[in-house]
Amino acid sequence: MPQILSSVNVTVFGTASATPSSSRNHSALALRLNGDTWLFDCGEATQHRIQKSSVRLGKNIKKIFITHTHGDHIFGILPLMAAVLNGAGGMIDVAQDTRLQSSTTEEVQPLEIYGPLGTRAFIRAGSFYSYTNFGAPYVVHELRFPSDPSDGDYTELPLRLPERPGRNIAQTDGVWKDIFRDDIVSVSAAPILHSVPCVGFVVTELPIPGKINPKDYIPHLKRNKAPMSTMRRLQDGESIELPDGTVLHGPPRKPGRKLVILGDTYDPSPITDLALDADLLIHEATNAHLPGTDPRTKDGDTYEGVEAQSTSRGHSTPQMAGAFAKRIRARKLLLNHFSARYVDDGESEEAKNIMEAIRGLAMQKYDGPVVCARDFMSFDVELHN
Template identity: 60%
Template structure:
């Protein structure tokens, strides 16, 4: 059986705290390391952990919010022995043997390639090894807008991976492991107008006599089925943060370990920031309006997909993570323990399996797993 180990390098949402770093998770597979998200400070977290920088072979970015990607460029430079310089002074990489080694693979949504390329270009970062960026494309994604920028000397051409029936099946696959993805929902406080190009939709609407009023549905990210059977899909995003993970149900069924965000919780007896009118339902609606989940929402989804174990992650900076119940080193903060136990209790009311609240540097082995999804 393959050895699979999970190490949390960062478990905070939005802002880091003195006990939680920005989002990142390391998956160790028979010696190799795959990172899922790479928030600011991830390489510092790696140095404090048992994860080996030189073992990192793949990085999967769930979405391009800063708390999930701001650490990618520094990590890329460290992993590939980067140095400052002038790119126009760099030698021909094929003459230096830079492509003799296997490239570091980066997977992410549209925009990931542009982020990496522009960041390396304008910081004049030279790399001693190759990398490649594969993008998971949505039907409404605009064509690549960075073709005018020169490819970095260490960059290899990446794939543009298209959806198949609403998911990206097996974006990576080898004889032992596979990785699949789906565009789960992560909303913002209010829709940002003007983010869809009417030219993409209006011809289809006029051709089938569909009222132009459905543009509002498309703007909200909903799908519209036309009279000829064509389905138009409004803008959506691939995200790890979520208020509705339902599109990924098929991939998550019977998961050995389900890792789900639980950004906000209603803890009136513990959390001093609790508002007088707060209730469980009020906090849930507030979380949803910001594209996030509560422990109860995470637990209900875990029950729905028959997960064997639930790990709650991506906590508000209000919830400290410096209590380790497995050791007696240092001085455990009883307040942190009480908060995490209360959060776990909220979830336990909706899920019968084991529940763990993640903290930075927590690590555990995954048992009886066959595919990583």
């Protein structure tokens, strides 16, 4: 990657909760950072969704982040890995697999997978019992909760090529800080409350160069006959002393973009501090009370009843998502993970009215822009001023 992110793009592959429909697939989305693609969750048929999108299915997929191990969030990971890692079936001895000879793999960076306890065991067992041999390396890092074992693979199956040993990452002060970090972006995570152990991820672009005003610098550079390449160094925030003793300071860096991508949750409070001032919050809105809009609403239904039922199953309403967006001062809210009763065919008036009503419920609690996600929706996340 270059030293700045020229583009940050979100492409949604699945917006369904539990049961897919003709218009909604299981949970998955792609975050494209320049030329790299990171996936967040990988429900059933994710690779089919990718094939129908502008996202390339191949070596550009560098990382996969799993929020929790419910099937609608992880059942698509093995076939996708087989596609990305040149998988093949059969009984071949992996030690003799020509695709895995050191001359062909030593320079290949592994596909990195992050998820809670059980992610590694699921992948290892699935590939072992389906006799799937991957032709490129991968590694699974697990985010361990305090109640989890601190070490070990949590599976009786041994590690076999091309899997490489992964980290078991313990919490510090209740969160997993900087589980990945390079010169451009960092990823941190925190537990969020669901019916099973679940994780939310925060992707933060590191501070970027501030805007430079050439008029402040060019007279000094001309007087000292300094090369114009000096301007590039100043743009990067450096301080430079010129031959006449003048010291020029580059503009201070400004915060980069922050994206908060939550898994299923009825209360994401533990991630609040990491998520503050997000440019984009992606939050589930599984159930909604829509009298007069949703024809399946029963006479005795109330918002309080819908919220209580949703919470008891580990999920949120649009109002709950909106309230959290307000709490963290998010600049934009993207709702996803909708109940199968909310069909979004993009054409019928009923579907349009229902999704607009869901959006309106979130706006009761949050005064920023709210968007209801649709499968294949794709948009750029712009830098804020």
